[in-house]
Amino acid sequence: MESLGEFEAAARSRLDPAYYDYFAGGAGDEVTLRANEAAFDRLALLPRVLRGAGKLQLDVTLLGSHAAMPVLVAPTAFHRLADPEGERATARAARTAETIMIVSMASTVAVEDVAAAAPGAELWFQLYIQPDPAFTETLVRRAEAAGCKALVVTVDSPTLGARARDRRNGFHDLPEGMYCENLRDGARVRPIVMSPELSWAHIDQLRDMTALPIALKGVAHPADARLALDHGVAALLVSNHGGRQLDTVPAAIDLLPDIVSAVGGAIPVLLDGGVRRGTDVLKALALGAAAVAVGRPVIWGLAADGERGAGRVLSLLRSEVERALTLCGCASIDELEPGMVRRAC
Numbered sequence: 001m002e003s004l005g006e007f008e009a010a011a012r013s014r015l016d017p018a019y020y021d022y023f024a025g026g027a028g029d030e031v032t033l034r035a036n037e038a039a040f041d042r043l044a045l046l047p048r049v050l051r052g053a054g055k056l057q058l059d060v061t062l063l064g065s066h067a068a069m070p071v072l073v074a075p076t077a078f079h080r081l082a083d084p085e086g087e088r089a090t091a092r093a094a095r096t097a098e099t100i101m102i103v104s105m106a107s108t109v110a111v112e113d114v115a116a117a118a119p120g121a122e123l124w125f126q127l128y129i130q131p132d133p134a135f136t137e138t139l140v141r142r143a144e145a146a147g148c149k150a151l152v153v154t155v156d157s158p159t160l161g162a163r164a165r166d167r168r169n170g171f172h173d174l175p176e177g178m179y180c181e182n183l184r185d186g187a188r189v190r191p192i193v194m195s196p197e198l199s200w201a202h203i204d205q206l207r208d209m210t211a212l213p214i215a216l217k218g219v220a221h222p223a224d225a226r227l228a229l230d231h232g233v234a235a236l237l238v239s240n241h242g243g244r245q246l247d248t249v250p251a252a253i254d255l256l257p258d259i260v261s262a263v264g265g266a267i268p269v270l271l272d273g274g275v276r277r278g279t280d281v282l283k284a285l286a287l288g289a290a291a292v293a294v295g296r297p298v299i300w301g302l303a304a305d306g307e308r309g310a311g312r313v314l315s316l317l318r319s320e321v322e323r324a325l326t327l328c329g330c331a332s333i334d335e336l337e338p339g340m341v342r343r344a345c
């Protein structure tokens, strides 16, 4: 398969339609879901020429973790719905691509087992802070012990987005025998609680609880980006949750410039949402992202062909980034700058 679009088609033909809809769908009228991809298409790249470019350089170091390319695996739930090996397969694919996998708190393989399946993989852990601080601490300790190098706290989910496809399909529970393994607490599996009561005080408490760097995922407003700096956050992930939470939030790539300017280089800014081509990666990096993450494309790879499919998605993106960078007259991703991106229409 030669493009991420083909992986989605292959995944769709293999998946139970209700699972396909869960993975593919968004909230409300899916305005934001569509906008994420469409906004990349409205941006044009302006290449430089005759630059005597040297050897390609795609490596990035983020929060002390190394990635051989500026494309990370975004945290997505329920990988065993796509492949029996689930997150084990994803972690191995990420390790082969030498990139960072952000393990979802809602993974269907326990974080310890994800780590054990892919020794040497660079893992971060995505956390929904739970109202019970003792349980949040249990999750943090498990992520630390499993070797995760950062916590990615998702802050765009004070409640779950309204997902019409799931309602229509009656999809609200994992099938028999599949669980959110990180939510096990003795004999029971706890539900994930999304709470509107979370505040910056919870971020401060988390900072006191752990030495791991904390990234916030889902910051959209520049004022919140500035507050994040005041609260010692180590990175921001600009994201609208792939259009699955509040509908009609702007496309992720359209949110990026204001967040980058609010942060003023103090901490790295990452982005996810709608990245489907190497050229999308370049646009985000040129506009100031330190790296991007991909959610659905990895799931499509996983559903199409397990570890190999997820690996192929990542290697396709890598080769697209390499070619686009060379065609832009650049050797290193550090040479990308805002002047190379134009609004196309």
Ligand SMILES: Cc1cc2nc3c(=O)[nH]c(=O)nc-3n(C[C@H](O)[C@H](O)[C@H](O)COP(=O)(O)O)c2cc1C
Residues within 6 Å of the ligand: 022, 023, 024, 036, 074, 075, 076, 077, 104, 105, 106, 126, 154, 217, 239, 240, 241, 242, 243, 244, 272, 273, 274, 275, 293, 294, 295, 296, 297
């Ligand atoms: C099926 C699915 C499950 C997701 N699960 C989580 C999750 O557990 N935690 C989280 O913070 N974000 C979750 N997300 C959001 C992703 O991390 C990411 O923001 C989004 O997928 C990026 O958009 P993209 O799919 O267009 O690349 C999920 C997204 C999808 C599609």
Ligand SMILES: CC(C)CC(=O)C(=O)O
Residues within 6 Å of the ligand: 077, 106, 160, 192, 241, 244
């Ligand atoms: C609610 C979770 C289990 C997963 C999630 O964040 C999502 O489906 O977007």
